[in-house]
Amino acid sequence: MGKVRAGVWSRRMPVCRGELAGDGGGATVFVCVALAGLICLTLLIGQVGGVVAARHRAQGAADLGALAAAGALVEGAEVGCAEATEVARRMGATVRRCAVEQWDALVEVQARVSVGVLGERTVRASARAGPVDENG
Secondary structure (H helix, E strand, O other), X not given: OOOOOHHHHHHHHHHHHHHHHOOOOHHHHHHHHHHHHXXXXXXXXXXXXXXXXXXXXXXXXXXXXXXXXXXXHHHOHHHHHHHHHHHHHHOOOEEEEEEEEOOXXXXXXXXXXXXXXXXXXXXXXXXXEOOOOOOO
């Protein structure tokens, strides 16, 4: 009565293996699909972040271009717009429009950004610079 036969454990094991074998790998498939979804979501968030960063760079190029144009308006509107174009070029953007209204310079720039498999997108920004109105 105190002895345990080896056959008792061996008879119970096939029952356990049979229950586990009935799973069919459903959890593995679910984990693989969930992991693929998380990877796609992470890539999408990264691409959106890249577009937002490109938009901020374009805004910086517009701001600095408008300041450069306003600073050079003493020499003429053409010189001011040429300065804005040079600043935007150095920052990786192109000037879409440069207008001078009295002593204010309005600069609109655009930049291209790659969005991976979604292709390329264009981001735009504009800025105005000029003297401070002392009356208002």
